[in-house]
Each structure stands twice: as structure tokens, then as C-alpha cells.
Amino acid sequence: MVTGRRLDLLDPYEVAQLGGIELGARGVVEGFLAGLHRSPFRGFSVEFAEHRHYQPGDELRYLDWKILARADKLFVKQYEEETNLRAMIVLDVSRSMDWAGRERTLTKLEYAKRLVAALSLVLLRQRDATGLIGFDEEVRKVVRARARHQHWWQLLSALVELKAGRGTVAEPALHKVTDLLTRRGLVVFVSDLLLDQRMAMLALQYLRHRGHQVTVFHIMDPAELSIEGPPEARFEDPETGEGIVARPRELRGVYEDTVRKSVARWEAACRRGGIDYHHVLTDTPFGYVLRRASARRARLG
């Protein structure tokens, strides 16, 4: 039973079993925010804009004590700078994302959708304008960034509509971001990174060059860390249909080595480019991912 427990710390598959993306994302965000002492992704400026209801995790120093004394209600003061952040989440919906290594786990795409939903909810609760781009070989879906609370439903609707496509070409989607984010903002790139690393890094670095903060969530199924299967098998790429005959027992060691090196290369490349990189396995509770990402952002300023 998961009743009464923090959803952000549960196994993602168990969270998914509770209901649709919306319900899971809300639960995750509630749990996530409850464990924080301050808002995760944004600071507070001096130019007052409006009041809003206190949310768990809001710093107490921004409570409006007067309203509390008068009306016995918890309101925090929100400032103009908070709404200046515009975030675009770029989600990879290629065929390779639609894969799970074993039963009772989420596919990478299902996991990524839930992570995006939770992340966008967190951003929108901070009144950050949040948009979404779904892509495979081309841009499949674009939701412009909005800061309205109801905008989350649009994002959810877009996420639900997005189905697994075919190949993976990230550059058009990342270039699309430059059209949509005219001011400096936040770009969140969610993908299994089974794509051309050099081209993708060029596009990401371009975004960084344009002044955007870039965060990469590298989604990976735990079963991709190693290679299992019959003594000899033809391993087929779901995107291209191309295959390779291999013996898992013989290749397992060197394959794991190759994966480790590839992840390390991504991480190093991102670090060099000032890009926030997160390697996320699909059995990692969403709360851990959000917390790690928020902590990193806090450090990066």
C-alpha cells in the first residue's frame, strides 16, 4: 500500500499504478515540495507582484504576517522577478524511448512523461512560464510557455497525446527552442540520448550560448546498463530495424564498459559546456530526480 506515503519517494512503477499522469505528478510534487525548505527552482526578488497561497516549501520569511494576523490565512508575497523565468521542456518521444527492459517497470517514455509533468507542475506553481516540445525525427508537438496555473492541463494533454514516433533527431527541436524562448530562460532536455552526440551537443551548446540555462535528463532503463539474453541473439534497433548478432555472455563486460564510458562522455561534455546533466534510471523515484536537479540548480545559481 502506498496510501499515506510520499509518492515522490516511491518506485515510479508503483506511482504510475495509482492513476494517470496528472494524479501521479501531483502526488510527486506535493511530496517533493513538502520535503523542501525553500522553493526549488526560483529565488525571490524585491519587486512585489501579488500574493499567493502558502505552499509547503515556501520560505517563512516571505509570509505576509499582516494577512495572517488579520485573516488567519497563510499568504506569501510574490515578486515580479519570479515570473520572468521561461522554461521549455524538450521531450524525446522517439521509438527507442518506448522500451522497458523488464516487466513491472515504466518505459523510458512513460517515465519521462511523468517526470516532465511533475517538473512542469513545480515550475508553474512558481509561476514560471513553461512550455513543451515533443520530437522524434522532427518536432511533433509544441506547447508555448505560459505561466498560468491552468496551463499545466494543456501540458498534460500534450503529454498524453504524444506517442512514440520513430527515429531521433534532436537538432530541429532544440533550434525550435530558440524561436520560442526569445529571452534567456531554462531549457530542459529529456531524452535517452540515443542520438548523434556531436550534433546534439552543438545544438545544446548553441542554446547555452544564447544565454539559456540548459538541463539534460539522460533517461536510461536499468536493463540498458548491461546486456542479457539467449546465448546468441540478433539484437535489433527498434528505430531503424538494423540488427547485430552477438553473444551477451561474451560481450557483457565490454558492453557495460562501453555504456559507462558513454555516460561519462555525456557528463563531461555537458560539464564543459556549462550544462546541467542528470543520468536518470527509470527505477529512480521521481522525488530523487527532482531534488537532485533542484540542488544542482541551486548550486549553479
Add this chain to the structure above:
Amino acid sequence: MIGFLQPLALVGLVLGAIPPLLHLLGRRRPPTVVFPAIQYLTATEREHSRRLKLRNLLLMLLRVAVIVLLVLAAARPVIRVGGGSSHPPTSLGLVLDNSLSSSAVVAGQRTLDVLKERARAVIEQATEDDRLWLVLADAIPQRVSRVDALALIDSIGAWPVRLDLGEAGRVAARVVSEAGLPHEEVVVLSDLQASALSAGEAPDVPILVLEPPPPPGNLGVDSAIADPLIWSPGGAVVASLGGLGEDPRAVQLLLRDRAVARAVGVAGDQIVLTGRGLGGGWTRAAVQLDPDELRADDQWWLSVRLGNPAAIHVEPGAGRFVQEAVRVLVQGGLAEEGDGVTVTDRLFAGVTVLLPPSDRSLVGATNRALESRGVSTRFGDLLEGEWVLEGGVGPIAGIPVYRRHRLRGNGSVLATVAGEPWLVRDGDVIAVGSRLEDTWTALPVSAAFVPFLDFLLNRAAATQTWIVRGTPGVMVPIPSPVATIDLPAGSMPIPADRRIVGPMATGVYFLLSETGDTVGALEVNHDPRESRLVPATRAQTRAAFGSQSAILSERAFERELFGGARRADLAGVLLVAALLAALAELGIATFLGARGAE
């Protein structure tokens, strides 16, 4: 040079194809697995394919090597080490077959002489550190020095005995294996008769058999028996011929070294040679073939007893049919009137043919007289019916019998009626179950009656004789009436256990009673199996001497002699190599796999 003790095992080398075949079969239509991270797999394959191919090739070669090494080890490869005439101390058993068959002449040379020459060569290669045993046709191993062995080999000739070569080889192997020296070997020099190679438990000692020369055609006398045993005065000898070859050969019967009958025969024939004796008493006879390459089996010794016509006295109670028939025998010179044999229905002294009393009331008195004389035969119930005579006493078989007494006792049965004794001899009394009258049996009115009486009076009633047959060097039992045996060196008393060793010279040796009368003869002849010169096959040789034996040509024999001492068995090395290969395979399969995981 490498040889194999179990070359048939090399067939197993085809098993070396199993790993490649399994590899090829395993490559068929592998299952498809959808795997999105194939770019990692492709990169892995690209970076490590050469190393993996090398590793797989190495594993395949090691697996094939393990199988091949195991098969080669099973084939027991041996390799000669060292060289020259030197060799480590060796226990050597030399079987020199000087049995009767070794006296055969092949290509103008006696087989035994060839074997002796080879034996000398073997002994001369031996060193002072070797231990030598010499096994001759008596199959008794003799521990000999080099000098003694050479002297012994020079002195021996062909013995008229049979050698069980298989047993001789195994005995030699047992002896050398118990000597305690590190190397053992048995050398067999023989004409390798198939009939001499008995199968037995395979010895664990290498046995080198020199390939024998091709055998000559040979015809021998397998047996000869006088028929009847006592001639009066004539008779026959039935001789069997055996051996190889289809050429007819002359065969003759010798009585006192005089040819009395001739015939021609081939192998497998049974020849009847008839003759007439001169004088009386025991006569030495022989059936002799014209000589061939193996002379020792061309003669068969036998004894013939020449007897005078029986002196017959017929009592009136014997009946008129008997009286008439005896008169015919006397007129024909086959019997004389006298007191030698009495035909009567009352018991008399001396040799008696006893008929049932005509008066049934006298049967009891007759039985009591038999008892008092120590004869076990008794006249029993009088039976009436119709039966026929059975048995081989003259041409009487099938003749009806209407009345007869049951005969009881322990005597030897000469003829039967309805399976019951009818004509019984016990000591010097021959009892007849029926009176020889036409109301008792149809025999008196049949044509067989006179020959029957001739047999009864001249042969059955004559004094018993003892013929003992034996072969040289083999123990023979001697019957109890015999007190001494007449040997060329003089009379020899019969030992208490009544067994003597057959004299080594074939011939006829007469047996004497305590009174000095000749009561029989010991006929000593060759074993007919020695006449069969067909050499053994390699399979028969292996069955007799085991898998470590080999029939070798002259050159191979020379090469392999003392080879056991200079030959190393590679099976152990190959097994170790197979083990190392298996460990290497295991190490590469696991260690290199683990390396890949690092």
C-alpha cells in the same frame, strides 16, 4: 617413430569435429531481441570484435585439442627413446616352441633350426643385467643365464609333444612380471599354430611374436585302432588321416616292421587296412604314411593281439543249435575242440558261456554257484513276450527274443533286450539271458548265429586285454592288473598311484602282469593337433596374448626387441596436455569474459 598400441581408438579423432559442428549448428537463426541501446552494442562489437574472434578461435582450438588429445591418449601412443643395443634391465621371457610341429621342413630348412637361430640372436642381445626365462615345449619356465640359455638352445631338438602356446606365453608373462625389473617383455618364437593358441586372460606384458613362415602342406595320421582288438588270426586297422593338402598319399600297415597292407588316402579319410597275423601273441604295429615335410606325424603306433582259435567244449545242456554251430566253426578253422571255453547251462571252472538252465528249478542253484565263484551276475525273473536284440555283438541287432531271464549284477553289458542286460560278462563268465533255442529266441535259426558264436567264443570269452593310449610327456593311468611296463631300458614297476608319464619316444610299450604275462600295451603317439600347421591370425593372437601383443616381421621384430625398455608411453603426457588444454579453455572462457566486464 611413434606407434599406437590401440590404433582402433584413432577412429575417435572424428569426434574432434564436434566443437566446430556445434558452433555451426548453434549459429542457425538466432532469436531476435529488440534492444534500443544498440549503438552501445555496435560500438562494443566494433572495438572488441577482433579480440573476441581471436578468443573464440582460441577456445574452439582448445576444445578440439582436448578431444584430439584424449583420443590420442586412448590410442596409447608409444615412442622409442634412446637407441643402439643398450637397454635398461629387462625381464625377458623367451618362448621357444620346439613342439612336434617345429620339426616341419620349410624351404629346405627345419622350422626349429630357424627358431633356434632367432632365439640365439635374442639371447645375445641380452645383457648381464637382464633376467632371462626360457620356456620350451613343456611350458615350464626355466630361469637361465645367457650362457646357459645359449647352451640349452643349441642342444634341444623337436619334442614329439604338443605345446599350448597360449598358456606358455601367459606363463612367461606372469613370470617376468613378478621379477620386479622396470621393464618386461615376452618373445614368442614359434610356428604359431592356430590350434596351439588357447585364449586366456590377457597378460599385462608386451608379447612380441615373430611372424612365422608360411606352413607347408602336411598330412598326418590322427589315429589308428585295431578292429577287433584281438585278431584270430586276421583283423583290420582303422586309420584316420588329418592335416592340410589334397594330394593323396600312400599309407601302409606294418606288423613287426613288415608291410601287410597298403592304401592311398587324403586328409580327412578314414582308411581300413586289413591283414593277417603271423604267429600269436602281442604284436607291435604301425600305420605309416609316405614322408612329407613334417615326418613326426606320419606314423601311428598301435598293438595287435594275435590269438589262436578258441578251444571249445559244448555241454549237452547248451542245446543242439549251439552244438551244430560250434561244429561249423571247428570245420571252418575258427574254433577247436578243447577246454578253453565251455558253453553250458551249469557253471564250470574256467572260461564259461553260461546259458539259463533248461530246468527252471535249477536257476537258484546256478545263482548260488555264481555267488560262490565271486561272480556278481544273477539270473532273475523269467519273462515271456516279444522283444528284439540290441547292441553291437555281431549282426544280431533286431533279432526277436521271446523268453528271457532278467540278468542282474555289475558285469559289463555286451548286448541288451528292451534296454535290459541280455549278454553280460563278469570275470571269466559270460551269461546269456536266453537259452539259444528257437523257443527262446529266433537267433539260432538266423544267419547271424554262427558269427555271433564266433564273436562270443573267440573274442568276448577270450582273456581281457588292456590297451592304454597316451602322448609323450603326459601322465597316463595304468589299469590294476598291470605290474610293470616294458621300456627299452628294461621293465619298470608301475607306481602306487598307477600313473606314469608317457615316454618321450612314440611307440608301443607292453604292459605285464605280476606273472610276467603280457596283458596289454601302452600306445604312445603324437597329438593330432600338432599336425594342423595353419598359423594363427592376429585376432587369435590377441585373444591369446592380449592387446599388447603383436605379430612382427623380421625387421619389426628386430626393431621392437627390448623395445619395451626403450619405449615410452605417451598416453600420460597426452592426458596431462588434455588437462592443461581444458584448464586453459576454462581460464580463457571465464577470465577473458571477466576482463571484458572490467
